[in-house]
Amino acid sequence: MRKRLLTGIALAGAMALAVTGCSTDSGGGDGDAGAGGGGGGDVITVGFAQTGSESGWRSANTESMKEAFSEENGFELVFNAADNDPAAQIQAVRSFINQGVDAIVIAPIVEDGWEDVLQEAKDAEIPVILEDRTVTASEDLYETWVGLDFTKEGEMAGQWAAETFTEPTKMVVLEGTTGSAPANDRAEGFDSAIEGTPIEKIDSQTGDFTRDGGKSVMEGFLSKYGADGIDLVYAHNDDMALGAIDAIEAAGAVPGEDIKIVSVDAVRDGMQALADGKINYIVECNPLLGEKAAELVKAVVAGETVEKRTIVEDQAFDQAAAEEALPDRKY
Numbered sequence: 001m002r003k004r005l006l007t008g009i010a011l012a013g014a015m016a017l018a019v020t021g022c023s024t025d026s027g028g029g030d031g032d033a034g035a036g037g038g039g040g041g042d043v044i045t046v047g048f049a050q051t052g053s054e055s056g057w058r059s060a061n062t063e064s065m066k067e068a069f070s071e072e073n074g075f076e077l078v079f080n081a082a083d084n085d086p087a088a089q090i091q092a093v094r095s096f097i098n099q100g101v102d103a104i105v106i107a108p109i110v111e112d113g114w115e116d117v118l119q120e121a122k123d124a125e126i127p128v129i130l131e132d133r134t135v136t137a138s139e140d141l142y143e144t145w146v147g148l149d150f151t152k153e154g155e156m157a158g159q160w161a162a163e164t165f166t167e168p169t170k171m172v173v174l175e176g177t178t179g180s181a182p183a184n185d186r187a188e189g190f191d192s193a194i195e196g197t198p199i200e201k202i203d204s205q206t207g208d209f210t211r212d213g214g215k216s217v218m219e220g221f222l223s224k225y226g227a228d229g230i231d232l233v234y235a236h237n238d239d240m241a242l243g244a245i246d247a248i249e250a251a252g253a254v255p256g257e258d259i260k261i262v263s264v265d266a267v268r269d270g271m272q273a274l275a276d277g278k279i280n281y282i283v284e285c286n287p288l289l290g291e292k293a294a295e296l297v298k299a300v301v302a303g304e305t306v307e308k309r310t311i312v313e314d315q316a317f318d319q320a321a322a323e324e325a326l327p328d329r330k331y
């Protein structure tokens with residue numbers, strides 16, 4: 001924990017948290033942005049503002065981060081999951097600033113609205129490292145970002161669709177969280193890849209990256225267009241695709257046959273559905289970013305210069321590739 005004078009408000013807040021027993025979470029406890037326990041020696045105290053727990057991908061990402069930011073790796077982790085509420089996530093970051101952590105890692109729920117709190121972290125001389133998602137704020141306000149190329153993921157999914165559908169095709173889209181980098185970029189990448197093809201986007205709505213959201217939005221599409229009126233679903237993540245599968249089956253149609261599905265993530269449940277023929281193609285989004293994020297935090301805290309962007313490569317899977325990959329899949 002860096003030695004910094006807490007403001008009166010921050011001190012009062014930290015004392016209140018201590019009194020209520022809300023303290024540092026070094027491995028569990030979603031939603032706890034409690035006061036860091038100091039550590040001492042070379043221990044690096046890191047506040048991690050996670051989006052929430054909306055998907056299988058998110059669980060794997062949280063696990064990877066907690067593993068990497070462990071005590072044995074020299075960290076004290078203060079973990080907060082904001083339940084996909086952007087205001088709550090910003091509040092968690094403010095709490096980290098007030099606690100005087102050594103570094104802050106953020107997986108930003110949405111791209112916009114980060115200028116003020118990032119400036120506050122900068123003024124407090126606390127380095128910010130972004131993981132997974134990006135922000136629209138100036139690059140000067142954070143040290144570095146590690147994540148995936150969401151636009152390329154969308155392009156890869158769109159390229160598969162463009163090659164697969166050569167006749168007029170009615171497509172519906174299950175979008176991720178509105179305003180999030182992956183929802184924005186995956187839409188853009190896909191749309192550019194299907195430009196000039198006979199694929200027509202007849203509807204597009206957010207399912208918030210959740211299985212329940214994907215299911216209820218798909219139910220709405222099915223009652224509006226009928227199973228015969230939809231040829232293809234593009235889901236911005238596997239969880240929404242899995243929800244759509246439930247809705248399609250409940251409507252008496254066969255997912256993967258009557259209605260084809262392409263999605264992004266390649267988490268185990270999605271890969272199993274692909275192997276079972278219920279999803280037709282998946283582009284990976286690798287959630288195992290913890291090790292790289294921890295390496296970057298150590299370098300930044302040590303005053304080293306790091307690359308502004310680190311992109312982790314993704315691959316794509318059809319049914320045969322999913323069958324082959326599943327036995328060794330880590331998430």
Ligand code: AHR
Pocket residue numbers: 054055056057058132133182209236237238239264265285
């Ligand atoms: O930011 C990555 C996205 O967030 C994943 O694709 C999705 O499953 C998660 O909720």
